[in-house]
Amino acid sequence: MSYPELKMLIAGEWVLGSDGASEPVICPADGTEIGHVPHASPADLDRALESSLDGFNLWRKMTPHSRQAILEKAARLLEDRFEVNSANLTREMGKPLAEAKIEMQVAIDLLRWYAEEAKRVYGRIIPSRFPGMQHEARKLPVGPALAFVAWNFPATNVMRKVAGALAAGCSITIKPSEETPATAIAIGTALVDAGLPEGVLNIVFGVPAQVSEHLLGSTIPRKLSFTGSVPVGIHLQQLAAKNMIRCTMELGGHSPVMVFKDADIDAAAQLCAMGKFRNAGQVCISPTRFFIEEPVRDQFLAAFRKHVEAVTTGNGLDAGVTMGPLVAERRIDIMDGFVADALQKGAELLVGGGRIQSPGSFYQPTLLNDVPDTARIMIEEPFGPIAPTAVFANIDEVIARANSLPFGLAAYAFTNSAKTVGILKTEIETGMLAVNSLHVHSVETPFGGLKFSGYGHEGGSEGLDAFLATRYSSEIYT
Known part of the structure; x- marks a missing residue:
């Protein structure tokens, strides 16, 4: 069983970087080179951003039931490809195969749970103090999202971001770790094969600082979700603040x-x-x-x-x-x-x-x-x-x-x-x-920390809320 060819997903196409840059992927169990992961150029990143906006405007208009059907199909495809994906996770990350299989199953469970939970995103009618007026608070997808994740859980780190965003009706551009790219690509492949519209998911790789600065420098993203170290999380918050991009930070612990x-x-x-x-x-x-x-x-x-x-x-x-x-x-x-x-x-x-x-x-x-x-x-x-x-x-x-x-x-x-x-x-x-x-x-409980371990949650209804915005409206007729 060979390690797969590695490509990026941009605007619905599996591509190499337009400038030809890449880096090797090393198997930590023996130090051998098992693949090359492509790097996105600035033009590639711009294309991903534009497609994420187009994808969002299409995806957000689909009903939760229609979105769930696609995500459920992707979950079944991941089940069909379970053994191969688990083995490649172990190849690139090193953990025992039994742990890789547990992680892959949790990733599938996350996708399935979020897809179902999104059918139960409720707003509310608020009693008015004014005769004849109606107050409404409605939950809507926040917009195109970004995610950057660490290497230690190549399946669940990716899926917590992707499943939450897609279920909520957001598009998402994610940069997984360049050390563990195949697992993220396998997740993206299942979603594309399940019928996810182009641009709704983009997967890019590259030099982390360059990618994050370029993507967060755009006004297109409206949400950032990050899993990684405290210093990097603080830096990303500062970049996101320039464009008022709201954040979820899952940082270090002790x-x-x-x-x-x-x-x-x-x-x-x-x-x-x-x-x-x-x-x-x-x-x-x-x-x-x-x-x-x-x-x-x-x-x-x-x-x-x-x-x-x-x-x-x-x-x-x-x-x-x-x-x-x-x-x-x-x-x-x-x-x-x-x-x-x-x-x-x-x-x-x-x-x-x-x-x-x-x-x-x-x-x-x-x-x-x-x-x-x-x-x-x-x-x-x-x-x-x-x-x-x-x-x-x-x-x-x-x-x-x-x-x-x-x-x-x-x-x-x-x-x-x-x-x-x-x-x-x-x-x-x-x-x-x-x-x-x-x-x-x-999958159904909130995951998140306090103090320098970050803020916001993944998992549970709180993880879905992270990709939703509340819109208030009032109406009165004479």
């Missing part, structure tokens, strides 16, 4: 995990290990700061260590592999820097701590103990397979430490105390909180 002494310690350790090393830790909601109540610290660490040592790394297409490589070679030095800094500040290395010497960008599943809050890994989002642990004495202390960073995306707690949970629901500064699990998102 999720605290609070394990209380009354929790099921063995179950907590197992779930924490599964969550920490999913996608080699390259997950914005990954559990990344492990705070263990002092009386159960040794019990938790012993159980956690067993699960860390049981992680099997390798090519995600190989049977039995539970953790693949980091997405690229550049991530290895970053992981080494986190470990070295933690050890220099007094942490204890229990498992791993270095590169796996083999082709590809593999890093050992790593467990650190007694990591001080001053260590870089307790301050900066690691985005890798390193689990730093520390102890806490009481609930007030752990809340203060959990809230000490500027991030507020996800948080996790393990406890059997309803009183403790009640306090955490009120006091933890996070957009999403999971108790006794790591589950913080389903």
